[in-house]
Amino acid sequence: MNRYASDPAAIRGLIRPDSVHRDVYLDPELFELEMTRLWRRAWIYVGHDSQVPLAGDFYSTQIGREPVIMVRGADSQVRVLPNRCSHKGTKLVSAAHGKCQGGLLRCPYHGWTYRLDGTLRSVPLKSGYVGVDSDAEGPLRGLPEINSFNYRGFVFARLARDGLGFHEFFGDSVSSMDNMVDRSPQGRLEVAGGVLRYLHDCNWKTYVENLNDAMHPMVAHESSAGTAKRLWGSQADDAPRPMVIEQFTPFVNDYDFFEKMGVRVYPNGHSYTGVNFSIHSQYSSVGEYERRMVAAYGEDRAKAILSEARHNTVYYPSLTIKGAIQTIRVARPLAADKTVIESWTFRLVGAPDEMLAQTATYSRLINSPTSMVGHDDLHCYRAIQEGLASASSDWVSQHRNFSPDFIGTFGATNEAPMRGQYQAWADLMTRDETAAP
Amino acid sequence: MNAAAAVDLVYREARLIDEKRFDEWYELYSEDALYWMPLTRDQPLGEMQTSLYYEDKLLLKVRIERLRHPNAFSQAQPSFSQHVLQQPAVESGEPGSGQCVLRTPFVYVEAQLDRQLMLAGVAYHHLLLVGGEWKIRMKKIELLNRDAALPSIELLL
Numbered sequence: 001m002n003r004y005a006s007d008p009a010a011i012r013g014l015i016r017p018d019s020v021h022r023d024v025y026l027d028p029e030l031f032e033l034e035m036t037r038l039w040r041r042a043w044i045y046v047g048h049d050s051q052v053p054l055a056g057d058f059y060s061t062q063i064g065r066e067p068v069i070m071v072r073g074a075d076s077q078v079r080v081l082p083n084r085c086s087h088k089g090t091k092l093v094s095a096a097h098g099k100c101q102g103g104l105l106r107c108p109y110h111g112w113t114y115r116l117d118g119t120l121r122s123v124p125l126k127s128g129y130v131g132v133d134s135d136a137e138g139p140l141r142g143l144p145e146i147n148s149f150n151y152r153g154f155v156f157a158r159l160a161r162d163g164l165g166f167h168e169f170f171g172d173s174v175s176s177m178d179n180m181v182d183r184s185p186q187g188r189l190e191v192a193g194g195v196l197r198y199l200h201d202c203n204w205k206t207y208v209e210n211l212n213d214a215m216h217p218m219v220a221h222e223s224s225a226g227t228a229k230r231l232w233g234s235q236a237d238d239a240p241r242p243m244v245i246e247q248f249t250p251f252v253n254d255y256d257f258f259e260k261m262g263v264r265v266y267p268n269g270h271s272y273t274g275v276n277f278s279i280h281s282q283y284s285s286v287g288e289y290e291r292r293m294v295a296a297y298g299e300d301r302a303k304a305i306l307s308e309a310r311h312n313t314v315y316y317p318s319l320t321i322k323g324a325i326q327t328i329r330v331a332r333p334l335a336a337d338k339t340v341i342e343s344w345t346f347r348l349v350g351a352p353d354e355m356l357a358q359t360a361t362y363s364r365l366i367n368s369p370t371s372m373v374g375h376d377d378l379h380c381y382r383a384i385q386e387g388l389a390s391a392s393s394d395w396v397s398q399h400r401n402f403s404p405d406f407i408g409t410f411g412a413t414n415e416a417p418m419r420g421q422y423q424a425w426a427d428l429m430t431r432d433e434t435a436a437p
Numbered sequence: 438m439n440a441a442a443a444v445d446l447v448y449r450e451a452r453l454i455d456e457k458r459f460d461e462w463y464e465l466y467s468e469d470a471l472y473w474m475p476l477t478r479d480q481p482l483g484e485m486q487t488s489l490y491y492e493d494k495l496l497l498k499v500r501i502e503r504l505r506h507p508n509a510f511s512q513a514q515p516s517f518s519q520h521v522l523q524q525p526a527v528e529s530g531e532p533g534s535g536q537c538v539l540r541t542p543f544v545y546v547e548a549q550l551d552r553q554l555m556l557a558g559v560a561y562h563h564l565l566l567v568g569g570e571w572k573i574r575m576k577k578i579e580l581l582n583r584d585a586a587l588p589s590i591e592l593l594l
Contacts, residue, residue, distance in 0.1 A: 193486050196489075197585065198587065199587060222508045223506035226506075227499050231498055244496055248499075345487055357484040369588060369589055369590050370489050375509075375589050376509070379510045
């Protein structure tokens with residue numbers, strides 16, 4: 001079916017101010033258009049520059065459907081290149097990460113080589129190409145560098161040649177990345193602890209919505225967090241709470257807590273919950289870490305950094321971060337009903353090991369394919385995917401605390417962040433399209 | 438005698454999981470036990486790396502209590518497991534000394550109505566003789582495809 005590709009008005013008609021048409025989650029054609037439009041026009045998280053510390057180090061991943069390489073050049077710049085030989089289209093690297101032999105990317109099929117900035121270096125028996133143009137369409141074009149932006153270590157790329165600039169797209173939402181990086185006494189993060197990859201049989205947008213959904217934890221996580229809280233409840237009040245109990249129990253805080261933590265919504269689909277406090281605010285302090293922070297930043301600044309404990313920040317559409325616990329989750333869509341969620345953890349450079357242990361523990365408890373919390377989240381996402389097959393209504397509600405303005409600061413149970421995401425969705429899906437003649 | 442009892446314990450542990458006799462299963466573990474499934478290859482013990490499971494008895498208790506909770510929504514349609522074990526072999530230690538590690542290659546199948554997940558790997562049971570009875574001090578599970586994007590694993594390997 002080709003209902004939407006040449007009909008931008010039909011796409012815009014799927015998004016109402018207070019609800020979303022179910023096709024947005026179900027329709028394979030819309031998924032294809034998301035890959036060729038939205039995921040090319042938005043700034044997508046590729047990786048962290050600490051994954052490629054030395055010249056020649058690479059990390060390979062996908063932006064939407066397109067295979068890309070993040071590689072550090074001989075000039076120590078991190079670039080994003082298409083993972084596709086300009087000859088036959090062979091993927092140049094297949095490992096998730098590694099080192100380019102001899103400082104070159106070499107095609108495993110016919111041995112064409114590229115420098116780390118993507119320029120073509122050599123072709124076997126090159127005399128066979130005499131007279132062939134090295135223009136952008138020809139085989140001698142090399143690997144055209146993709147627009148990328150390294151924000152304090154977080155590397156994003158935009159496949160579309162033209163579009164919103166990095167700062168224009170993210171605006172003040174970058175403050176959540178700032179806080180995460182500032183939590184290192186040296187102002188630096190390093191990927192550490194391994195990556196969890198959790199296969200979700202749901203639409204990627206359902207996952208992204210959930211990150212700022214403050215109305216579900218006390219319901220969906222009653223069986224896990226509620227059980228942890230109950231089992232620990234028999235301990236004496238002054239018994240030291242294990243880390244896992246500290247991390248689990250706030251998930252079943254009451255509606256009032258979640259409402260009051262607050263949500264801030266920015267243009268282009270970005271937002272964060274935990275404006276005032278969050279489920280991460282009450283963790284026991286690590287004395288040695290606080291001492292190092294004060295030594296690095298001074299008392300006032302250290303206190304300001306650590307008292308900012310945001311819950312989830314959504315960098316629409318691909319990245320969600322938890323600066324307060326140094327984990328990020330990255331959505332990699334595979335199909336309308338299939339998404340991989342990657343969970344990465346970070347070391348605060350200069351902080352004691354205990355901080356990384358806290359981070360890795362959180363990621364395991366909450367984000368792993370074995371997570372009791374994750375199981376119930378995914379169950380609900382899948383139930384949405386299956387439930388929306390019902391034609392009893394075409395519309396999915398985003399009415400809660402509705403007002404036409406969705407940019408600003410609200411109580412966190414407000415569905416403004418979702419409304420903001422879908423306005424961004426409609427914009428990114430149609431911004432360069434004109435109606436068919 | 439001790440060696441045969443140690444091997445029996447490994448088989449019994451798998452059977453108790455598959456039969457969902459979780460309270461009896463829980464008692465097979467010593468008070469300081471660790472149930473561990475690393476995320477990466479050659480992963481060192483400890484919490485500086487993320488693991489798929491890294492559970493002490495408190496967390497294992499939460500897990501089995503949750504499975505019985507009426508609002509464990511992901512289990513509204515219950516999952517069932519089947520372990521198929523290769524003969525456990527002594528990997529290190531001496532059963533006669535009251536301490537040993539058994540190595541057991543396995544296939545693990547988890548089914549939930551129309552979905553079925555099949556996993557394979559090797560389990561290492563670190564056993565300790567306590568009052569004439571073997572207890573599991575640590576179970577380390579090296580999942581074959583631990584670096585894959587995995588769907589939910591709802592029960593226990």
